[in-house]
Amino acid sequence: MTYPPRAGTVPLAVVATLLWHGAFHAAWGEPAASPPKKSIASTCNRAAFRVIVDVGHTAEAPGARSARGVTEYEFNLRLAKLVEQSLIDAGFGKTVLLVTEGPAMKGLVHRVTQANSAPADLFLSIHHDSVPDAFLEKWEYEGQERGFSDRFKGHSIFVSNDNDDRKGSLLFAKLLGKQLKARGLQYTPHYTEKFMGHRQRVLVDADAGVYRYDQLIVLRATHMPAVLLEAGSIINRDEELLMGSPEHQSLISAAVTDAVEGFCAARRPRNPEQVARKPGAAAKQTLQPAAAKQPANPAKQR
Numbered sequence: 001m002t003y004p005p006r007a008g009t010v011p012l013a014v015v016a017t018l019l020w021h022g023a024f025h026a027a028w029g030e031p032a033a034s035p036p037k038k039s040i041a042s043t044c045n046r047a048a049f050r051v052i053v054d055v056g057h058t059a060e061a062p063g064a065r066s067a068r069g070v071t072e073y074e075f076n077l078r079l080a081k082l083v084e085q086s087l088i089d090a091g092f093g094k095t096v097l098l099v100t101e102g103p104a105m106k107g108l109v110h111r112v113t114q115a116n117s118a119p120a121d122l123f124l125s126i127h128h129d130s131v132p133d134a135f136l137e138k139w140e141y142e143g144q145e146r147g148f149s150d151r152f153k154g155h156s157i158f159v160s161n162d163n164d165d166r167k168g169s170l171l172f173a174k175l176l177g178k179q180l181k182a183r184g185l186q187y188t189p190h191y192t193e194k195f196m197g198h199r200q201r202v203l204v205d206a207d208a209g210v211y212r213y214d215q216l217i218v219l220r221a222t223h224m225p226a227v228l229l230e231a232g233s234i235i236n237r238d239e240e241l242l243m244g245s246p247e248h249q250s251l252i253s254a255a256v257t258d259a260v261e262g263f264c265a266a267r268r269p270r271n272p273e274q275v276a277r278k279p280g281a282a283a284k285q286t287l288q289p290a291a292a293k294q295p296a297n298p299a300k301q302r
Protein backbone atom coordinates (compact mmCIF):
# COMPACT_ATOMS: atom_id res chain seq x y z
CA MET A 1 0.00 0.00 0.00
CA THR A 2 1.31 3.45 -0.85
CA TYR A 3 0.34 6.76 0.62
CA PRO A 4 0.97 10.34 -0.43
CA PRO A 5 3.49 11.91 1.95
CA ARG A 6 1.18 14.69 3.01
CA ALA A 7 -2.27 16.02 2.22
CA GLY A 8 -2.48 19.56 0.87
CA THR A 9 -2.18 22.03 3.68
CA VAL A 10 -4.24 24.73 2.03
CA PRO A 11 -7.40 22.61 1.66
CA LEU A 12 -6.91 21.50 5.26
CA ALA A 13 -6.84 25.07 6.45
CA VAL A 14 -9.88 25.90 4.37
CA VAL A 15 -11.83 22.97 5.75
CA ALA A 16 -10.83 23.85 9.28
CA THR A 17 -11.89 27.44 8.79
CA LEU A 18 -15.23 26.49 7.30
CA LEU A 19 -15.99 24.03 10.04
CA TRP A 20 -14.82 26.45 12.70
CA HIS A 21 -17.23 29.05 11.39
CA GLY A 22 -19.89 26.37 11.26
CA ALA A 23 -19.67 26.11 15.02
CA PHE A 24 -21.22 29.54 15.24
CA HIS A 25 -24.03 28.72 12.87
CA ALA A 26 -26.60 28.52 15.65
CA ALA A 27 -25.86 32.10 16.60
CA TRP A 28 -26.63 33.33 13.09
CA GLY A 29 -30.29 32.42 13.46
CA GLU A 30 -30.79 34.62 16.50
CA PRO A 31 -32.68 37.93 16.31
CA ALA A 32 -30.64 40.94 15.22
CA ALA A 33 -31.12 42.53 18.62
CA SER A 34 -29.09 39.82 20.34
CA PRO A 35 -25.67 40.96 21.46
CA PRO A 36 -22.91 39.46 19.34
CA LYS A 37 -21.51 36.29 20.82
CA LYS A 38 -17.96 36.54 22.00
CA SER A 39 -15.72 34.48 19.76
CA ILE A 40 -14.05 31.81 21.85
CA ALA A 41 -11.14 31.91 19.40
CA SER A 42 -10.23 35.33 20.78
CA THR A 43 -9.36 33.86 24.18
CA CYS A 44 -6.93 31.34 22.75
CA ASN A 45 -3.32 32.37 22.23
CA ARG A 46 -2.38 29.79 19.65
CA ALA A 47 1.23 30.85 19.38
CA ALA A 48 1.78 30.21 23.09
CA PHE A 49 -0.16 26.95 23.31
CA ARG A 50 1.91 23.80 23.01
CA VAL A 51 0.47 20.47 21.91
CA ILE A 52 2.56 17.32 21.93
CA VAL A 53 1.39 14.99 19.17
CA ASP A 54 2.66 11.59 20.21
CA VAL A 55 3.24 8.91 17.59
CA GLY A 56 2.05 5.70 19.23
CA HIS A 57 4.60 2.84 19.43
CA THR A 58 8.05 2.74 17.87
CA ALA A 59 9.64 1.48 14.68
CA GLU A 60 11.16 -1.37 16.70
CA ALA A 61 7.91 -2.26 18.52
CA PRO A 62 5.31 -1.07 16.02
CA GLY A 63 2.07 -2.06 17.74
CA ALA A 64 -0.73 -3.81 15.89
CA ARG A 65 -0.57 -5.10 12.34
CA SER A 66 -3.27 -4.25 9.82
CA ALA A 67 -5.42 -6.68 7.85
CA ARG A 68 -2.97 -6.22 4.99
CA GLY A 69 0.17 -6.50 7.07
CA VAL A 70 1.06 -2.82 7.56
CA THR A 71 2.25 -1.83 11.01
CA GLU A 72 0.22 0.41 13.26
CA TYR A 73 3.30 2.58 13.76
CA GLU A 74 3.25 3.49 10.07
CA PHE A 75 -0.39 4.56 10.32
CA ASN A 76 0.29 6.46 13.54
CA LEU A 77 3.30 8.30 12.14
CA ARG A 78 1.47 9.34 8.99
CA LEU A 79 -1.62 10.64 10.77
CA ALA A 80 0.35 12.32 13.57
CA LYS A 81 2.43 14.24 11.01
CA LEU A 82 -0.77 15.45 9.34
CA VAL A 83 -2.22 16.48 12.70
CA GLU A 84 1.00 18.32 13.49
CA GLN A 85 0.90 20.16 10.16
CA SER A 86 -2.77 21.02 10.54
CA LEU A 87 -2.12 22.50 13.99
CA ILE A 88 0.85 24.51 12.76
CA ASP A 89 -1.17 25.79 9.80
CA ALA A 90 -3.87 26.88 12.25
CA GLY A 91 -1.34 28.94 14.22
CA PHE A 92 -0.28 26.43 16.88
CA GLY A 93 3.36 26.95 16.03
CA LYS A 94 4.69 25.35 19.20
CA THR A 95 3.27 21.97 18.25
CA VAL A 96 5.73 19.15 18.85
CA LEU A 97 5.74 15.79 17.10
CA LEU A 98 6.93 13.17 19.54
CA VAL A 99 8.56 10.19 17.86
CA THR A 100 10.00 7.56 20.16
CA GLU A 101 12.50 4.81 19.45
CA GLY A 102 13.32 1.53 21.10
CA PRO A 103 11.63 -1.53 22.57
CA ALA A 104 8.07 -1.23 23.86
CA MET A 105 8.45 -0.62 27.60
CA LYS A 106 11.66 1.37 27.31
CA GLY A 107 9.93 3.40 24.61
CA LEU A 108 6.98 4.13 26.88
CA VAL A 109 9.16 5.37 29.71
CA HIS A 110 11.23 7.45 27.32
CA ARG A 111 8.06 8.84 25.74
CA VAL A 112 6.66 10.02 29.06
CA THR A 113 10.01 11.47 30.15
CA GLN A 114 10.29 13.39 26.89
CA ALA A 115 6.73 14.67 27.16
CA ASN A 116 7.18 15.85 30.74
CA SER A 117 10.47 17.57 29.97
CA ALA A 118 8.85 19.74 27.30
CA PRO A 119 6.31 21.93 29.09
CA ALA A 120 3.09 21.46 27.21
CA ASP A 121 -0.59 22.30 27.48
CA LEU A 122 -1.86 19.10 25.93
CA PHE A 123 -0.62 15.60 25.09
CA LEU A 124 -2.39 13.67 22.34
CA SER A 125 -1.30 10.14 21.54
CA ILE A 126 -2.22 8.87 18.08
CA HIS A 127 -2.99 5.17 17.64
CA HIS A 128 -4.90 2.80 15.38
CA ASP A 129 -6.95 -0.02 16.77
CA SER A 130 -6.95 -3.79 16.41
CA VAL A 131 -8.81 -6.61 18.20
CA PRO A 132 -7.91 -9.28 20.73
CA ASP A 133 -6.41 -12.33 19.00
CA ALA A 134 -9.54 -14.39 19.73
CA PHE A 135 -11.48 -12.33 17.18
CA LEU A 136 -9.00 -12.78 14.37
CA GLU A 137 -10.01 -14.59 11.20
CA LYS A 138 -7.73 -15.61 8.36
CA TRP A 139 -7.61 -14.42 4.79
CA GLU A 140 -5.07 -14.25 2.04
CA TYR A 141 -3.76 -10.94 0.81
CA GLU A 142 -1.13 -10.71 -1.93
CA GLY A 143 -0.22 -14.34 -1.47
CA GLN A 144 0.19 -14.13 2.29
CA GLU A 145 -2.10 -15.34 5.04
CA ARG A 146 -3.14 -12.44 7.24
CA GLY A 147 -5.35 -11.92 10.27
CA PHE A 148 -8.39 -9.65 10.08
CA SER A 149 -11.64 -8.87 11.87
CA ASP A 150 -14.42 -6.88 10.24
CA ARG A 151 -16.54 -7.12 13.37
CA PHE A 152 -15.73 -3.68 14.78
CA LYS A 153 -15.07 -0.30 13.26
CA GLY A 154 -14.81 3.27 14.39
CA HIS A 155 -12.58 5.41 16.54
CA SER A 156 -12.34 5.56 20.33
CA ILE A 157 -10.94 8.08 22.80
CA PHE A 158 -9.34 7.26 26.15
CA VAL A 159 -8.52 9.22 29.31
CA SER A 160 -7.05 8.21 32.65
CA ASN A 161 -8.46 9.30 35.97
CA ASP A 162 -4.92 9.03 37.34
CA ASN A 163 -3.68 11.86 35.13
CA ASP A 164 -2.57 15.00 36.99
CA ASP A 165 -5.20 16.99 35.14
CA ARG A 166 -8.19 14.69 34.97
CA LYS A 167 -10.64 17.49 34.23
CA GLY A 168 -8.54 18.92 31.44
CA SER A 169 -8.04 15.49 29.89
CA LEU A 170 -11.76 14.79 29.91
CA LEU A 171 -12.55 18.22 28.51
CA PHE A 172 -10.28 17.77 25.52
CA ALA A 173 -11.48 14.19 25.01
CA LYS A 174 -15.08 15.38 24.85
CA LEU A 175 -14.24 18.21 22.47
CA LEU A 176 -12.40 15.80 20.21
CA GLY A 177 -15.24 13.28 20.28
CA LYS A 178 -17.74 15.98 19.38
CA GLN A 179 -15.60 17.26 16.51
CA LEU A 180 -15.29 13.75 15.10
CA LYS A 181 -19.02 13.23 15.49
CA ALA A 182 -19.74 16.56 13.77
CA ARG A 183 -17.87 15.18 10.75
CA GLY A 184 -20.09 12.11 10.62
CA LEU A 185 -17.64 9.72 12.28
CA GLN A 186 -18.96 7.17 14.77
CA TYR A 187 -17.02 5.80 17.69
CA THR A 188 -16.92 2.10 18.38
CA PRO A 189 -19.06 1.05 21.36
CA HIS A 190 -17.54 -2.43 21.73
CA TYR A 191 -15.16 -1.53 24.57
CA THR A 192 -18.09 -1.65 26.97
CA GLU A 193 -18.80 -5.31 26.13
CA LYS A 194 -18.00 -8.12 28.55
CA PHE A 195 -16.35 -10.13 25.81
CA MET A 196 -13.53 -7.59 25.77
CA GLY A 197 -12.31 -9.14 29.01
CA HIS A 198 -9.46 -7.15 30.55
CA ARG A 199 -9.83 -4.66 27.72
CA GLN A 200 -13.38 -3.79 28.77
CA ARG A 201 -13.64 -0.06 29.57
CA VAL A 202 -16.08 2.32 31.18
CA LEU A 203 -17.71 4.69 28.70
CA VAL A 204 -17.61 8.03 30.49
CA ASP A 205 -19.22 10.03 27.69
CA ALA A 206 -21.63 8.15 25.46
CA ASP A 207 -22.15 11.15 23.18
CA ALA A 208 -18.50 11.87 22.48
CA GLY A 209 -17.24 8.28 22.71
CA VAL A 210 -14.81 8.79 25.60
CA TYR A 211 -13.64 5.79 27.62
CA ARG A 212 -11.67 5.51 30.84
CA TYR A 213 -8.38 3.67 30.70
CA ASP A 214 -6.69 4.58 33.96
CA GLN A 215 -3.69 2.29 33.65
CA LEU A 216 -2.37 3.57 30.34
CA ILE A 217 1.13 4.81 31.09
CA VAL A 218 1.14 7.66 28.60
CA LEU A 219 -2.10 8.99 30.10
CA ARG A 220 -1.41 8.52 33.80
CA ALA A 221 2.26 9.50 33.96
CA THR A 222 2.13 12.63 31.83
CA HIS A 223 1.83 15.85 33.83
CA MET A 224 -0.41 17.68 31.37
CA PRO A 225 -3.92 16.89 30.10
CA ALA A 226 -3.50 13.68 28.10
CA VAL A 227 -5.76 11.87 25.67
CA LEU A 228 -5.27 8.82 23.49
CA LEU A 229 -7.05 8.56 20.16
CA GLU A 230 -7.54 5.22 18.44
CA ALA A 231 -8.29 6.80 15.09
CA GLY A 232 -9.86 3.69 13.56
CA SER A 233 -9.52 -0.06 13.25
CA ILE A 234 -6.82 -1.20 10.83
CA ILE A 235 -7.63 -4.87 11.40
CA ASN A 236 -11.00 -4.19 9.75
CA ARG A 237 -10.41 -4.62 6.02
CA ASP A 238 -12.64 -1.76 4.88
CA GLU A 239 -11.61 0.61 7.61
CA GLU A 240 -7.94 -0.03 6.93
CA LEU A 241 -8.47 1.35 3.42
CA LEU A 242 -10.40 4.29 4.84
CA MET A 243 -7.63 5.08 7.32
CA GLY A 244 -5.18 5.09 4.43
CA SER A 245 -7.11 7.68 2.45
CA PRO A 246 -5.83 11.27 2.51
CA GLU A 247 -9.40 12.60 2.64
CA HIS A 248 -10.16 10.70 5.81
CA GLN A 249 -6.84 11.62 7.36
CA SER A 250 -7.59 15.29 6.62
CA LEU A 251 -10.99 14.94 8.25
CA ILE A 252 -9.45 13.59 11.45
CA SER A 253 -6.68 16.20 11.43
CA ALA A 254 -9.24 18.98 11.09
CA ALA A 255 -11.31 17.51 13.92
CA VAL A 256 -8.24 17.43 16.18
CA THR A 257 -7.31 20.99 15.27
CA ASP A 258 -10.80 22.34 15.97
CA ALA A 259 -10.88 20.44 19.26
CA VAL A 260 -7.50 21.93 20.21
CA GLU A 261 -8.83 25.40 19.39
CA GLY A 262 -11.83 24.83 21.62
CA PHE A 263 -9.66 23.45 24.39
CA CYS A 264 -7.15 26.29 24.12
CA ALA A 265 -9.97 28.81 24.36
CA ALA A 266 -11.33 27.13 27.47
CA ARG A 267 -7.97 27.04 29.25
CA ARG A 268 -5.74 29.72 30.64
CA PRO A 269 -2.30 29.86 29.00
CA ARG A 270 0.14 27.53 30.72
CA ASN A 271 2.67 30.31 31.07
CA PRO A 272 1.24 33.81 30.55
CA GLU A 273 4.74 35.21 29.93
CA GLN A 274 4.88 33.24 26.71
CA VAL A 275 1.92 35.18 25.39
CA ALA A 276 4.22 38.14 24.90
CA ARG A 277 6.54 36.20 22.62
CA LYS A 278 6.24 36.92 18.95
CA PRO A 279 4.38 34.21 17.03
CA GLY A 280 7.06 34.00 14.34
CA ALA A 281 9.54 32.65 16.85
CA ALA A 282 7.48 29.52 17.30
CA ALA A 283 9.16 26.84 15.27
CA LYS A 284 8.13 23.35 14.44
CA GLN A 285 9.91 20.96 16.73
CA THR A 286 10.59 17.29 16.73
CA LEU A 287 11.81 15.78 19.95
CA GLN A 288 13.12 12.73 18.21
CA PRO A 289 13.88 12.22 14.54
CA ALA A 290 11.40 10.08 12.68
CA ALA A 291 12.96 6.71 12.10
CA ALA A 292 10.34 4.72 10.25
CA LYS A 293 12.15 1.49 9.64
CA GLN A 294 10.82 -1.93 8.94
CA PRO A 295 9.24 -3.31 12.09
CA ALA A 296 10.68 -6.35 13.79
CA ASN A 297 8.16 -7.00 16.50
CA PRO A 298 4.37 -6.77 16.24
CA ALA A 299 3.81 -6.66 20.00
CA LYS A 300 0.69 -4.74 21.01
CA GLN A 301 1.85 -2.15 23.45
CA ARG A 302 0.73 1.39 23.87
Ligand SMILES: [Zn+2]
Pocket residue numbers: 056057063064072127128301302
Ligand atom coordinates in the same frame (compact mmCIF):
# COMPACT_ATOMS: atom_id res chain seq x y z
ZN1 LIG B 1 -1.52 1.40 19.59
